[in-house]
Each structure stands twice: as C-alpha cells, then as structure tokens.
Amino acid sequence: MFRKTTLENGIRVVTEKLSGTQAVTVLILVGAGSRYETQEIRGISHFLEHMFFKGGNKYKNTKEVSEAIDSVGGEFNAFTGKEYAGYYVKVAGENFKVACDVLSDMLLNAKFPQVEIEKERGVILEEFNMYQDTPMYQIGWNFEELVFGNQPLGWDQIGTKELINTVMHEDFKKYNGKLYTPDNLVIAVAGNVDHGNVVEMIGGCFDRLEGEKAYNFDGLKKIDGGRxxxxxxxxxxxxxxxxxxxxxxxxxxxxxxxxxxxxxxxxxxxxxxxxxxxxxxxxxxxxxxxxxxxxxxxxxxxxxxxxxxxxxxxxxxxxxxxxxxxxxxxxxxxxxxxxxxxxxxxxxxxxxxxxxxxxxxxxxxxxxxxxxxxxxxxxxxxxxxxxxxxxxxxxxxxxxxxxxxxxxxxxxxxxxxxxx
The missing domain is CATH 3.30.830.10 (Metalloenzyme, LuxS/M16 peptidase-like)
Structure with missing residues (x-):
C-alpha cells in the first residue's frame, strides 16, 4: 500500500514498498508537458528535458551525470508527454542516495549554458528528422492533430524547427521558473524502501526548491481538424x-x-x-x-x-x-x-x-x-x-x-x- 507525505515546501512524496525486488526507482513527474506551450515556444518542454542532463553544481556536465549513474550500474532517462515531463533514476536499493543526488542537482542547479544549447540544437534536429522519416511514429501525431486540431493537445512534443533553432538560455530559465515548482511536482519512489527514510532523504535533497506554479494549460477548444x-x-x-x-x-x-x-x-x-x-x-x-x-x-x-x-x-x-x-x-x-x-x-x-x-x-x-x-x-x-x-x-x-x-x-x- 502506498504512503504519501507532503514536504514543507509543497513537494508530494509517494512511496510503495516492494519487498520482492532489490531495485529502487526514483521518479520525478512535473506538470510541464507540451500542453503548456504556445505556438511561440512550441517544443520548449522537450528541449528543456534534454538540457537538465547538461549538469548542475555537483555533476557539472553530461559526462559526470552519466558516470555517477553508470558507476553504480544504474539506469536513467527522461520523457516529455502532453501533460507532464518525467525524470527517473533506477538503482540498487543501497545506491538510493546517488539517485537523489543526481536528480536534485539536475533539477535544482541546472545552468542551461548557451554553449550546450547550441550543441543540443543539432541533436534535437536529428531527432526531429528521425520522426519525420519514421512513419510509424509520424502517423500517430498526424492522427492526434486530426482529433484535437491546431492547438497544444494536437501538437507533437518535438516542436518546430524554428523553436529548436532559436530558443535561448533566458527562455529556459523563464519556463523552468514558471512550472518546475514544488506544488507542480511529485516524487515517487518504488522499491524495497522505508517511507520515513525516503522522506528524510528527499527532504534533504529538495528542500531548496521554491515558488508556485505560474499557470495551467488551456482547456481543449472545439477545433475541427478534419476527417x-x-x-x-x-x-x-x-x-x-x-x-x-x-x-x-x-x-x-x-x-x-x-x-x-x-x-x-x-x-x-x-x-x-x-x-x-x-x-x-x-x-x-x-x-x-x-x-x-x-x-x-x-x-x-x-x-x-x-x-x-x-x-x-x-x-x-x-x-x-x-x-x-x-x-x-x-x-x-x-x-x-x-x-x-x-x-x-x-x-x-x-x-x-x-x-x-x-x-x-x-x-x-x-x-x-x-x-x-x-x-x-x-x-x-x-x-x-x-x-x-x-x-x-x-x-x-x-x-x-x-x-x-x-x-x-x-x-x-x-x-x-x-x-x-
């Protein structure tokens, strides 16, 4: 049975004790998916997800982030959906602190260096091209645009080439500050863990996060995307x-x-x-x-x-x-x-x-x-x-x-x- 604690700053921590496994997953889910975008910033949620892996204070670049997880045989990844973005680290239970350290440093101390933004443009443009060249992916996005029309829910998460080519450091800082806030964030931990220990560890790692969610996504408008x-x-x-x-x-x-x-x-x-x-x-x-x-x-x-x-x-x-x-x-x-x-x-x-x-x-x-x-x-x-x-x-x-x-x-x- 899951347990839940809300930290003093508003972060919700939910845990599930799974006695039959030695693995632990720490997942952070943020209400910051592509539905929160406007046409001018279409694709920023997904690009921001990439930029969090460029390092913070303790782990200063992608190499150090990767080495921290690889050194304990862990797994890490991120994803951007329509209504949320997620970041997770999966490790052996004894390395739970490593997972907390990496995730908190990524999300609380992200620098978004312009030099890394410039390099990542090429990576995301190639991801854009990959989806364009893969009809099995593209067909789903085309269908969603039919159903929901030309509005955020009908857009794909990858965004536009214009945004990918022009987004800057200040754009990331602004978007991050508006949505990556304690009240808009959930940390879930599943594995052979003790709820009290988890809350204490996460509280110590994430207690500096502050602010309030600046806005919600617009409700679905009735737009005829055609048949x-x-x-x-x-x-x-x-x-x-x-x-x-x-x-x-x-x-x-x-x-x-x-x-x-x-x-x-x-x-x-x-x-x-x-x-x-x-x-x-x-x-x-x-x-x-x-x-x-x-x-x-x-x-x-x-x-x-x-x-x-x-x-x-x-x-x-x-x-x-x-x-x-x-x-x-x-x-x-x-x-x-x-x-x-x-x-x-x-x-x-x-x-x-x-x-x-x-x-x-x-x-x-x-x-x-x-x-x-x-x-x-x-x-x-x-x-x-x-x-x-x-x-x-x-x-x-x-x-x-x-x-x-x-x-x-x-x-x-x-x-x-x-x-x-």
Whole structure:
C-alpha cells in the first residue's frame, strides 16, 4: 500500500514498498508537458528535458551525470508527454542516495549554458528528422492533430524547427521558473524502501526548491481538424491510423473504453489482429489503443498495410468497429479482455519503474495516487452493457477520422471509405 507525505515546501512524496525486488526507482513527474506551450515556444518542454542532463553544481556536465549513474550500474532517462515531463533514476536499493543526488542537482542547479544549447540544437534536429522519416511514429501525431486540431493537445512534443533553432538560455530559465515548482511536482519512489527514510532523504535533497506554479494549460477548444490527413510519401508499406475522439481519463466509462480497445486490437487474439492480419494478410502490425488526457481522449487503430490493398484494409478496420458497435460483445470475450488487462498490469508493476510511474501520474494528474487493487475493482465492474454503450457512443460516422502516410495523392479515394 502506498504512503504519501507532503514536504514543507509543497513537494508530494509517494512511496510503495516492494519487498520482492532489490531495485529502487526514483521518479520525478512535473506538470510541464507540451500542453503548456504556445505556438511561440512550441517544443520548449522537450528541449528543456534534454538540457537538465547538461549538469548542475555537483555533476557539472553530461559526462559526470552519466558516470555517477553508470558507476553504480544504474539506469536513467527522461520523457516529455502532453501533460507532464518525467525524470527517473533506477538503482540498487543501497545506491538510493546517488539517485537523489543526481536528480536534485539536475533539477535544482541546472545552468542551461548557451554553449550546450547550441550543441543540443543539432541533436534535437536529428531527432526531429528521425520522426519525420519514421512513419510509424509520424502517423500517430498526424492522427492526434486530426482529433484535437491546431492547438497544444494536437501538437507533437518535438516542436518546430524554428523553436529548436532559436530558443535561448533566458527562455529556459523563464519556463523552468514558471512550472518546475514544488506544488507542480511529485516524487515517487518504488522499491524495497522505508517511507520515513525516503522522506528524510528527499527532504534533504529538495528542500531548496521554491515558488508556485505560474499557470495551467488551456482547456481543449472545439477545433475541427478534419476527417482525413493524407501525407504523400514514398514508402514500401502504407501506414494507417483510423479512430475516433473518446473519453478523458477520469470519465466514468474509461475502463469500459480500455476493455473495448483490448477486444478490438489489444493483443494477438484480438478482433483486428485476427480479422485484418491473420484472415486476410492485409497488415503486418495492427493494434488498437486509447490515449486519454485531462479533458479528452481518443481510440485509434494503427496498422502497416499492403500498398496495393490499403482500401481493403481500411474497410476491414471499419467493419470491426461496426460489428462491435452493432453486436454485443460475448461475456466470455469480455472476461478474457479483463484477464488480459489485469495480467498486463501485474506484470508491468513487477518493475519498480512502472510502479513509480503509476503512483506519480495519478498523484499529479488525478489528485491522488491509487492502489492497483482499486484499478482491478474498476476493471471487474465493467459489464457487457457498459462496453456496448461506449461503442455506440463513440463509433459514429461523423466522428470517424483517418490518417494515411504512403505514395498516394488522391484524397477522394480515402474520403469515400469513411462510412459505416
């Protein structure tokens, strides 16, 4: 069972004692994702994430940061999402202090030296180019722009080349000061640890952090991004994302939505996999997933399909949506989806990193950490009627959206397919 303490400066510390592991993960989650950006600073959240690894007072550069973690056989990384950024170190329990030292020095004493900013521009531009050249990544971003339109939730996290080429030291200091504050930050620790010892250690490392969050992200505006995104590109395989706007994470039917996505395309015995790939050989990869945020979400099926049979593949995906909307899911199939979802959660939470992420995300975004047993109860409570109601609510022709990347130029070819 997790425990929580709020430090004097407002930092929330959440821990979970995992007796079956010798690893400890220290994860810092900050409400500073790409939704907090405007067009003028689009991409600064992700660039800032890179800059924190350039050193502070104790560990003065990337080499010293890396050596500190490598010397104890640890792992460290960071990530930028739409609504938060995360920084973590995973070490053997006996090296917990090293993790705290490195993370606190990075976040409290970051210098953002201009010379390092100039060097990192090239790194991030190459990351930008990598995503542009990787349709499996790009298709998801194109689909989100369709669903959410031209606003922060519809933008990718990598940002614009203009920002990457022009952002300066003072821009990082300003953005950091507004959002990297105690009240906008959660530290989660998972592993074979004692809560009291963790609080004492983190308190000593992070007690100098001060300030208050300057602003929140804007709520989602109703912007019509259209129904079809077609990017003409010479590829050996067409990439498709076909789905619908869906629910925010706190929606009462969120877990029914998650189970619906498992039934449709969550694993190798799902309807999409068996119906589109195995029965007809139309796709190599195909999967359905849910992405949910504070005020909205989406359900989407992604697939890499045969260039010559893309129309048949799209029609096949739509047919699976139609069937699950018009015909109730059998009880046995729902039971199997529940077992899958719960089993995957159990396996994931064997990893202290995954457990820390679960705790921190719920604490930061949902107003309180959650015990996995509570999630299990919500999954078990979903009935066939709930899944049917969600399918009918979401799978409407006017909400259907399609993104395609491949050697095609004619939009009309795909627009006429978007119907039940």
């Amino acid at each position: 079809l995104s077609l990017k003409e590109k010479k590829t050996e395989q067409a990439h498709v994302a076909l789905g619908f706007p869906a629910y925010k994470e706190s929606h009462p039917d969120y877990w029914a939505l998650k189970l619906l996505s498992v039934i449709l395309g969550g694993n190798m015995s799902s309807r999409m996999f068996l119906g589109v790939r195995e029965a007809h050989g139309l796709a190599y990869y195909i999967h359905t997933s849910v992405d949910s945020y504070a005020d909205s979400g989406l359900l989407v099926t992604n697939a890499g399909v045969d260039l010559k049979r893309i129309d048949q593949a799209i029609t096949g995906i739509i047919e699976e949506y139609r069937k699950v909307r018009d015909e109730d899911v059998p009880e046995a199939e729902l039971k199997k989806a529940k077992s899958y979802l719960k089993g995957k959660m159990i396996l994931n939470l064997e990893d202290s990193e995954e457990f820390a992420h679960l705790l921190a995300k719920y604490e930061l975004l949902r107003g309180g950490a959650v015990d996995p047993a509570e999630i299990t109860k919500k999954i078990d409570a979903v009935a066939v009627a709930d899944v049917a109601r969600v399918a009918k609510d979401i799978f409407k022709e006017e909400g259907m959206k399609l993104a395609v990347i491949g050697p095609y130029g004619e939009k009309e070819r795909f627009e006429k397919l978007l119907k039940f």
